[in-house]
Amino acid sequence: MSENKNQTAAGARMEELVKQLNAAARAYYQESREIMSNLEYDRLYDELRLLEKETGTVLAGSPTAQVGYEVLSELPKEHHPSPMLSLDKTKSVEDLQEFLGEQQGILSWKMDGLTVVLTYDGGELAKAVTRGNGEVGEVVTSNARAFENLPVRIPHTGRLVLRGEALIGYQDFRKMNEEIQELDAKYKNPRNLCAGSVRQLNSQVTASRHVRFMAFALVEAEEVDFENSRAKQFEWLKGQGFGVVEYEKVNRDTVAEAVERFAGKIRDNDLPSDGLVLLLEDIAYGESLGRTAKFPRNAIAFKWADEQAQTSLSYIEWSPSRTGLINPVAVFEPVQLEGTTVSRASVHNLSVMEALELGEGDRITVYKANMIIPQIGENLTRSGKITIPRHCPVCGGDTEVRDTGEVRTLYCTNPECQAKKIKSFALFVSRDAMNVDGMSEATLEKFIARGFIHEFADLFRLERYRDEIVELEGFGEKSYENLIASAKKASHTTLPRLIYSLGIPGIGLANARMLCRAFGGDLDRLMRANQEELTEVDGIGGVLAEAWTGYFASEKNRESLENLLKELIIEQEQAPAEEQIFAGKTFVITGAVEHFANRNEMKAYLEARGGKVTGTVSAKTSYLVNNDIASQSSKNKKAKDLGIPIITEETVLSGKLPDGEEETDAH
Numbered sequence: 001m002s003e004n005k006n007q008t009a010a011g012a013r014m015e016e017l018v019k020q021l022n023a024a025a026r027a028y029y030q031e032s033r034e035i036m037s038n039l040e041y042d043r044l045y046d047e048l049r050l051l052e053k054e055t056g057t058v059l060a061g062s063p064t065a066q067v068g069y070e071v072l073s074e075l076p077k078e079h080h081p082s083p084m085l086s087l088d089k090t091k092s093v094e095d096l097q098e099f100l101g102e103q104q105g106i107l108s109w110k111m112d113g114l115t116v117v118l119t120y121d122g123g124e125l126a127k128a129v130t131r132g133n134g135e136v137g138e139v140v141t142s143n144a145r146a147f148e149n150l151p152v153r154i155p156h157t158g159r160l161v162l163r164g165e166a167l168i169g170y171q172d173f174r175k176m177n178e179e180i181q182e183l184d185a186k187y188k189n190p191r192n193l194c195a196g197s198v199r200q201l202n203s204q205v206t207a208s209r210h211v212r213f214m215a216f217a218l219v220e221a222e223e224v225d226f227e228n229s230r231a232k233q234f235e236w237l238k239g240q241g242f243g244v245v246e247y248e249k250v251n252r253d254t255v256a257e258a259v260e261r262f263a264g265k266i267r268d269n270d271l272p273s274d275g276l277v278l279l280l281e282d283i284a285y286g287e288s289l290g291r292t293a294k295f296p297r298n299a300i301a302f303k304w305a306d307e308q309a310q311t312s313l314s315y316i317e318w319s320p321s322r323t324g325l326i327n328p329v330a331v332f333e334p335v336q337l338e339g340t341t342v343s344r345a346s347v348h349n350l351s352v353m354e355a356l357e358l359g360e361g362d363r364i365t366v367y368k369a370n371m372i373i374p375q376i377g378e379n380l381t382r383s384g385k386i387t388i389p390r391h392c393p394v395c396g397g398d399t400e401v402r403d404t405g406e407v408r409t410l411y412c413t414n415p416e417c418q419a420k421k422i423k424s425f426a427l428f429v430s431r432d433a434m435n436v437d438g439m440s441e442a443t444l445e446k447f448i449a450r451g452f453i454h455e456f457a458d459l460f461r462l463e464r465y466r467d468e469i470v471e472l473e474g475f476g477e478k479s480y481e482n483l484i485a486s487a488k489k490a491s492h493t494t495l496p497r498l499i500y501s502l503g504i505p506g507i508g509l510a511n512a513r514m515l516c517r518a519f520g521g522d523l524d525r526l527m528r529a530n531q532e533e534l535t536e537v538d539g540i541g542g543v544l545a546e547a548w549t550g551y552f553a554s555e556k557n558r559e560s561l562e563n564l565l566k567e568l569i570i571e572q573e574q575a576p577a578e579e580q581i582f583a584g585k586t587f588v589i590t591g592a593v594e595h596f597a598n599r600n601e602m603k604a605y606l607e608a609r610g611g612k613v614t615g616t617v618s619a620k621t622s623y624l625v626n627n628d629i630a631s632q633s634s635k636n637k638k639a640k641d642l643g644i645p646i647i648t649e650e651t652v653l654s655g656k657l658p659d660g661e662e663e664t665d666a667h
């Protein structure tokens with residue numbers, strides 16, 4: 001062998017890169033976990049590709065030659081009839097123009113969720129399979145039936161195969177991540193949570209996670225002529241009742257402007273995306289181009305060139321949460337990124353912090369992942385000077401490093417930690433829990449500091465401190481009266497709310513409801529339940545069951561709950577008259593109903609909760625209720641034309657209405 005020195009160095013570097021990238025890809029594809037940022041991954045990947053080009057060598061097992069990773073799960077597996085490829089990527093608009101040449105293209109969001117292939121037969125959803133490693137995917141048909149906007153029955157009765165992305169919106173992601181705080185080391189982004197929600201054995205869990213499906217490719221539709229047009233396929237899919245990725249038709253001259261328009265919409269886009277995809281409009285021509293080992297040649301992905309800024313790290317803020325988990329947050333000299341000032345970025349956990357070798361004063365680069373979430377890209381000086389605090393910054397109690405073998409996290413061990421209390425009291429009074437209106441975190445902090453509140457029950461005995469409270473800064477008779485009135489109102493509650501309000505790790509409102517139902521609303525039985533009984537309940541796994549029994553094993557927790565019960569009036573969850581959850585919404589009901597005796601009964605149900613029901617679809621309609629979402633009735637067509645969401649009875653009963661198109665959520 002006559003290798004010169006440079007080749008040997010390149011070879012060694014390539015070996016190292018293959019190893020690093022494969023470790024990251026394994027974590028990413030098999031466990032939906034990220035051990036490095038996508039920016040870092042893409043940078044190392046590009047470095048490897050360049051070295052491979054220079055040396056003319058591709059090592060066995062190189063990620064540039066294979067898609068994804070072997071799938072490991074208990075779900076049944078299935079071979080894809082044609083491989084699900086990756087996409088070639090570029091960050092330059094000129095490349096997009098060159099790619100198009102004289103061709104027309106379809107530019108759409110590159111959705112950042114979990115790719116799923118759906119097969120319909122006889123108008124019914126017959127099968128859903130995840131992308132998996134591209135060759136073999138996991139069968140998740142019953143989970144797909146729980147996707148919120150997926151038609152399970154469509155007008156087309158021939159065979160239909162389409163691909164799309166299962167997604168969780170940012171709003172839902174934030175809400176759910178709050179509920180499952182104990183697991184927050186796991187769910188860093190909606191893609192993560194979505195993968196966990198779809199790749200799972202229990203479809204009821206999927207149903208509780210608000211997963212949406214957006215189609216981006218039609219593979220086969222028996223006996224339908226699309227006149228060789230991708231756009232026609234997309235429009236046809238919409239007509240069948242599918243959500244389809246937002247797209248624009250472009251050519252070489254217009255693609256740059258279209259990219260700009262998409263860029264302008266990122267901030268308002270609730271569905272996560274990690275770039276754009278440009279697909280040739282001419283189906284036959286695109287297919288005639290064939291594929292490389294890894295990429296189809298009829299499409300290319302466009303990645304946003306993440307705007308990066310250099311700055312210096314001021315310090316790490318250690319931010320304890322109510323679960324005791326102490327999160328490192330990087331605080332740095334403010335910089336401008338994508339039009340906003342940024343000065344903080346979550347470092348996620350100790351492992352990430354240590355991998356970056358952060359130290360005060362280090363020069364770091366920061367960027368916004370997919371132009372939204374601030375992240376540290378690189379640490380240029382790597383002083384590694386940060387010491388992990390031995391004491392909790394809030395209560396001074398001892399901290400403890402927990403090591404799962406995969407990830408290291410920091411915890412405050414003091415069960416009496418105020419941070420834990422403030423956070424748990426804040427959860428306790430929050431809207432979906434006890435709903436004590438007007439009890440802010442700042443107020444709680446004051447009350448706790450002054451010793452008015454030691455346990456939950458104390459929130460309903462504030463009269464004892466009337467004189468002190470009215471004297472408090474920023475308080476007065478009026479605020480005091482209001483607070484007492486809200487507490488009184490809140491004391492009429494339901495069992496699921498009460499259970500959720502206890503803040504047992506992982507027990508959100510949905511899980512609380514499941515538990516109540518399974519145990520016939522019997523709190524005593526629930527408190528005495530063992531892990532075996534608990535894990536029989538849908539959505540409750542070993543971790544949650546353990547958290548549950550652990551909670552009630554504590555004498556102190558049981559006593560506190562008993563005291564609390566003395567202050568409460570537990571009511572049936574059915575239709576609390578004051579819960580006007582549909583206030584301000586106008587409904588039109590059409591088609592057959594299943595859960596109500598007739599449409600009038602549903603009308604009464606909606607009206608009792610503040611909704612208005614009218615007979616005709618107009619611009620004033622908020623929702624059209626029709627179990628047959630894909631029906632071609634005139635009401636459905638009108639609703640679609642006006643962009644009015646069509647929802648099923650189930651959605652009405654769940655009380656979780658999708659956001660209307662035009663609605664802006666002032667949040």
Ligand SMILES: NC(=O)c1ccc[n+]([C@@H]2O[C@H](COP(=O)([O-])OP(=O)(O)OC[C@H]3O[C@@H](n4cnc5c(N)ncnc54)[C@H](O)[C@@H]3O)[C@@H](O)[C@H]2O)c1
Nearest residue numbers: 024025028036037038041085086087109110111115216277
């Ligand atoms: N952080 C990490 O450790 C890590 C590890 C591995 C991979 N990654 C990330 O994953 C990327 C590579 O992933 P990949 O090869 O699995 O997928 P990809 O990025 O090449 O994406 C291609 C896929 O996107 C999907 N898609 C979404 N919207 C689409 C649309 N509108 N039109 C067409 N397709 C659409 C399709 O399933 C398609 O197959 C890397 O660039 C990196 O960012 C990160």
Ligand SMILES: [Zn+2]
Nearest residue numbers: 392395412417
């Ligand atoms: Zn503490």
